Amino acid sequence: MSTRPLSVAVIGAGPAGIYASDILSKSGLDVNIDLFERLPAPYGLVRYGVAPDHPRIKQIIVALYKILQRGDIRLIGNVEVGRDITVDELREHYDALIFSTGADTDAPLRIPGVDAPECHGGADFVSWYDGHPDHPRTWDLSAKEVAVIGVGNVGLDIARVLAKHAEDLMVTEVPENVAAELRRSPVTDVHVFGRRGPAQVKFTPLELRELGKQPDVDVLVDEEDFEYDEGSQAALAASNQQRQVVKALEGYAMAEPEDLTASRRIHIHLFSAPTEVLTDEDGHVRGLRVERTRLTGDGSVEGTGEFRDFDVQAVYRAIGYAGSPIEGLPFDAERHVLPNAGGRVLGEGGEPLTGIYATGWIRRGPVGLIGSTKSDAQETISNLVADAQAGLLRATTADENQVGHDAVMLLLNKRGVPFTTWDGWELLDAYERGLGEAYGEVTVSSGESRPRECVKVVSREAMTAVSRGTEIPADLIGAPDPSRVPERVAHRL
Known part of the structure; x- marks a missing residue:
């Protein structure tokens, strides 16, 4: 043997x-x-x-x-x-x-209108702004008002990136093509929707608190969205993390109106179950319809039959990965x-x-x-x-x-x-850090200057060339290999 x-x-x-x-x-x-x-x-x-x-x-x-x-x-x-x-x-x-x-991939959301071209999977958007080599290099950021469905950290990430001013991302590894698109964004309001209440949201305290620290971005929560049943109280009693989440949400809800002066806003709507993406006669997104929900005693919710329409021009679903x-x-x-x-x-x-x-x-x-x-x-x-x-x-x-x-x-x-190999990855990592050093310092919205940590290379061809020590293509952005692009986003090439 x-x-x-x-x-x-x-x-x-x-x-x-x-x-x-x-x-x-x-x-x-x-x-x-x-x-x-x-x-x-x-x-x-x-x-x-x-x-x-x-x-x-x-x-x-x-x-x-x-x-x-x-x-x-x-x-x-x-x-x-x-x-x-x-x-x-x-x-x-x-x-x-x-x-x-x-x-x-994104977990499916089965409501009418979700196939409209301005309805996006959160995983695809995250792949775009993180420079995934198998995703298209451009993204339609023409919407002034946007809906994000899902109250987990991915939903917070999407809302934050959409609302954040591009210059405040420039100290990170954000790819150049992403920064360019974000600079052109006219967004003013990002609405985040969750069907249950504050005791059930899946945010973590740190990420929720950081949401309110972005320059020129306000976070708004409605005081009417704080309801608790027996199941909610039990959930809060069992989890200090969830209590911290509720405390952060309450802090946003108690903000004085005169202090909310930012040019961009993130609205967190609880007890709001999306029921339909509203489209115009050409099939483009014009709004999102949600149904008000109420607690049933054990922390779950049911519909009330009360509906509200929000004017939005794009919808992102962040209800889980698959x-x-x-x-x-x-x-x-x-x-x-x-x-x-x-x-x-x-x-x-x-x-x-x-x-x-x-x-x-x-x-x-x-x-x-x-x-x-x-x-x-x-x-x-x-x-x-x-x-x-x-x-x-x-x-x-x-x-x-x-x-x-x-x-x-x-x-x-x-x-x-x-x-590629581990040695190749170390070459690529050093190359991206070198791009950041070559970029120099950037000025953020507070007026201070900071160095860029690195600049992510997004072309698979360029990543592979750097890793294998071969000639590096002149165009580091490039286009993704169509044979590797996921079918769900291929139409955006």
Whole structure:
């Protein structure tokens, strides 16, 4: 029997994949780990799902960087499973596969009018302002009044970026094309809608408090939106975080009218369930209709039959993320996850698929933060280790020489796949920081000058060229590769 090290491929280099790789590397198994990422850069939603003006959240990257910098986990970027290499081919070359592909699309909102061209998925907008290489470079920001549906942190991020003056983002890594579009925005009012009350919103206190610290942006909350039933009181009693959220909302509601003088406003509307996107005769957004809701006793709500129309010219839905199917694997289309038990992926008959695992949001759905991600990874890896110790894990190839990293590198090179590595990411990271230094200092709305931390490169071609040390295209913005653009946003090319 072979005594070679176990070869494991982890697919998805966001926090879930990196934490799983780290835990596996410290498990006591003799193991080689390849970490695949479909983009030329690691970190997943920390790089492409967090607003650029959230530097404290982005400090997570520091911890992830330290894990990958060790060198015992080999990063293989710019490789898309299902496009550049199949699941079956990975199973031939690795003893186990761990999928940590996350959730990259928007949960659906099923109300009339939501298919209007000015109705946008929050995930797509976040990908745009974060410079995701597979998304279009432009965005229609012609609306003066905008609706954001959803009272979680993604909804807050979207509202904040829409309302914020562009110069106050210029000290961040915001891409140049995004900054240019934001400068032209005529927005005056952003309306955020949630169907339940203050005890049920999913904001976190820090993000909610920061919302009111933007220069020349007021936050308005209606005093009538503070109602509590028995379920709400129980929720507040059980959570200091939720009490802090309510306190912040109450602070906004108690602001004196004479102090609300900003040129841009963010309105938070609670007990407001969107029921219809209103369109004009040409099918363009002209408003949003919401129904007033009321608490039913247990913290849930019901409609009152009282409706109100808001004049808006664009609608963003931020009601949650959803995972995408992976070709060659089963998929739970209702929960948008890989069906699994403790991280072991299950086949159609409910039996574990030997050597196939899941962790993170593709395992449990888009809920929970870093703490939940680490717990997921710990359980998944514990089950993988148990399976390895039971002798269950084995690549499907009959040729032991075809197992592991070197064989896969030969395959990718033969196919001409321009994959990137950790050394390549460090080149790209240094290049982006150099762009920030070259940009120099910028003046924010307060009048003070600050240096730019970096400027994000958004063209996949340019990212790959920098990472591989080849000639860098003159146009760093470029256009996305049409074959890689998600179908849901392809019409915007």
